[in-house]
Amino acid sequence: MTFRSTSISGRGTMNPSLERLREPLPPTPAPAPVPAASTRPNSDPRAIHAHAIVNGRRDRKLYTNLITHYSKSNLPSYSLRVFHQIRSPDIVSWTALIAAHSDAFLSLRHFVSMLRRPTLPNQRTMACLFKTCAALSCVSFGLGLHALSLKLSLAGEPFSGSALVNFYSKCRLPGDAQKAFDEIPQKDEVCYGAIVVGLAQNSWPIDALSAFAEMVSCDGQSTIYSVSGALRAAAQLAALEQCRMIHAHAFVTGLEMNAVVGSSLVDAYGKAGLVGDARRVFDENFVRMNDVGWNAMMAAYAQQGDNDSTIELFGSMEAQGLRPDGYSFLAILTSFCNAGMDVETDCWFTKMIGDYDLEPGLEHYTCLVGAFSRAGRLSDAEKIAMTMPFKPDAAVWRALLSGCAFHGDADMAWTMAKRLLELDPHDDSAYVIVANALSSARRWDEVAEVRKMMKDRRVKKEVGKSWIEVRGKVHVFFAGDRRHEMMDQIYAKLAELREEIEKLGYVPVWDEMVHDVEEEEKKKLLWSHSEKLAVAFGVVNGAAMPGKPLRIVKNLRICRDCHEAFKFMSRVLETEIIVRDVNRYHRFLNGRCTCGGVW
Numbered sequence: 001m002t003f004r005s006t007s008i009s010g011r012g013t014m015n016p017s018l019e020r021l022r023e024p025l026p027p028t029p030a031p032a033p034v035p036a037a038s039t040r041p042n043s044d045p046r047a048i049h050a051h052a053i054v055n056g057r058r059d060r061k062l063y064t065n066l067i068t069h070y071s072k073s074n075l076p077s078y079s080l081r082v083f084h085q086i087r088s089p090d091i092v093s094w095t096a097l098i099a100a101h102s103d104a105f106l107s108l109r110h111f112v113s114m115l116r117r118p119t120l121p122n123q124r125t126m127a128c129l130f131k132t133c134a135a136l137s138c139v140s141f142g143l144g145l146h147a148l149s150l151k152l153s154l155a156g157e158p159f160s161g162s163a164l165v166n167f168y169s170k171c172r173l174p175g176d177a178q179k180a181f182d183e184i185p186q187k188d189e190v191c192y193g194a195i196v197v198g199l200a201q202n203s204w205p206i207d208a209l210s211a212f213a214e215m216v217s218c219d220g221q222s223t224i225y226s227v228s229g230a231l232r233a234a235a236q237l238a239a240l241e242q243c244r245m246i247h248a249h250a251f252v253t254g255l256e257m258n259a260v261v262g263s264s265l266v267d268a269y270g271k272a273g274l275v276g277d278a279r280r281v282f283d284e285n286f287v288r289m290n291d292v293g294w295n296a297m298m299a300a301y302a303q304q305g306d307n308d309s310t311i312e313l314f315g316s317m318e319a320q321g322l323r324p325d326g327y328s329f330l331a332i333l334t335s336f337c338n339a340g341m342d343v344e345t346d347c348w349f350t351k352m353i354g355d356y357d358l359e360p361g362l363e364h365y366t367c368l369v370g371a372f373s374r375a376g377r378l379s380d381a382e383k384i385a386m387t388m389p390f391k392p393d394a395a396v397w398r399a400l401l402s403g404c405a406f407h408g409d410a411d412m413a414w415t416m417a418k419r420l421l422e423l424d425p426h427d428d429s430a431y432v433i434v435a436n437a438l439s440s441a442r443r444w445d446e447v448a449e450v451r452k453m454m455k456d457r458r459v460k461k462e463v464g465k466s467w468i469e470v471r472g473k474v475h476v477f478f479a480g481d482r483r484h485e486m487m488d489q490i491y492a493k494l495a496e497l498r499e500e501i502e503k504l505g506y507v508p509v510w511d512e513m514v515h516d517v518e519e520e521e522k523k524k525l526l527w528s529h530s531e532k533l534a535v536a537f538g539v540v541n542g543a544a545m546p547g548k549p550l551r552i553v554k555n556l557r558i559c560r561d562c563h564e565a566f567k568f569m570s571r572v573l574e575t576e577i578i579v580r581d582v583n584r585y586h587r588f589l590n591g592r593c594t595c596g597g598v599w
Helices: 045-054 060-072 076-084 091-100 106-115 123-136 139-151 158-170 174-182 189-201 205-217 224-237 240-252 259-271 275-284 291-303 307-319 326-338 342-354 362-374 378-387 394-406 410-423 428-440 444-456 487-503 519-526 530-540 560-572
Strands: 002-004 465-470 473-478 550-554 577-580 585-589
Touching: 045 060, 045 076, 060 076, 060 091, 076 091, 091 106, 091 123, 106 123, 123 139, 123 158, 139 158, 158 174, 158 189, 174 189, 174 205, 189 205, 189 224, 205 224, 205 240, 224 240, 224 259, 240 259, 240 465, 259 275, 259 291, 275 291, 291 307, 291 326, 307 326, 326 342, 326 362, 342 362, 362 378, 362 394, 378 394, 394 410, 394 428, 410 428, 410 444, 428 444, 465 530, 473 530, 487 530, 487 560, 530 550, 530 560, 560 577, 560 585
Parallel strands: 550 577
Antiparallel strands: 002 473, 465 473, 465 550, 577 585
16 A cells, blocks of 8 residues: 655745635625724723714624624623624624634524524634534534535535534544545635644544645645644654655745744654754754744654653753743653653652642653553552552553563553453453463463453454655555565565574564464464565665664554564664554664663
């Protein structure tokens, strides 16, 4: 499966406003001279209102403007009072009232009242309503609005259409967002920004990049939203070449120096494992970099377990007068956790509370539990999980389960697996990890029990999926894949690599979930894993050379056999193999991995 990117070096001009009005307002009678105070953006709307009353002004346009002004001044109750003083409110007045309460259900009630007049909405009205439904997660009401917009031929208008795309995206319905986008005949930069961001936020990175490439190929104008959304998608794929092409596009269109785009570039390069490139962008945008960019840079170091650089950047952030927040400390804790430094993790966790008066979130506690688990302090880790002010989620129990399995505590691993399965009985990773832990302890009866539980609950291992980027194309592989046009060459290269690493001492690491499979069949299964196929594809296409690392992304945690095989492959190929799995980064070089065997 291949995603072919389109050249994205086209030109465009920035238009950051997502709220501009695309249709002219209906003509209104010429008003009397507006008080001078109303032309000042920071003027008090109550003064303007009083001036209008004193001068006997009651025209609809002035009062409609007052509704908006009161809303922007955080006085929505006044907006309703002013609206009731309008003798014959038109659609513009109703839309102003609906927009004034767009963050509350009252907005929807006003809309229903408007329909009873009857007054039909325009596309700006629909946009405000879709925004409300997205904020309040009113999916059913939003679906009704979509049906109405279709009847009124408003769904295909750019302004209301882009709001509809945003509604479906915020409600975690990316497929419907894509359909709504496809039905807009004349798409503008706001529409493209909405779909790129929406698909990226819903973890549809390839579709998001396709939409961005389509926008550029159609000479669509780029905005900070479409560019940052595309960078987010590239970050999810850890697609280095895509990051660089979008970076070049941002440079050409003059968006590179924007703080939002700069922060997104730092995040994208960091998640692609290119910490040096992330740091260069960070330094180039140092003056404009906001706290999001600082945290993204720290997170990039943290993912690699580079705690020295993370701490140094933390100190520089404070020296610049920026106050570290929860995300800053999450980067620090992640860095020490990934480096296996439990004492330092605990120290910074305490400092976060005592010295910075910040309340730790669940993610901070998860880092602490993970660090203690990796260090073998399993009882302390469990105590934290049981006493923290949050209900432990799957990530907490999985961190403990992995630690128990690594340190050979089969009894505790069983307990942690049961807690994890209480939250999600279909979590295939829990069954696999605990079965391997029990098999290492040669507790075959309990291994059989785990396998029976899995069978009774009809749990199947999620299909492994890995992707690699070669010359600007993202190639996706599934476990046991045979569909790629180069499969014969890929499997031939895998056989060659297997022969070479066996000479160096590689021994297959069997997954307990295939315990009853014949040995030869086991080998076939192990050597058709998606991450091995991706590596072999990279080697066949010349992507593996000394000094040029192979970069693989996987949707699940890397299996134990692939982890072992990649250590040997890094020696045979004389190159670094970087794998970003669902848990962390693994960097294989000279027969070692940075994770230390715990992931």
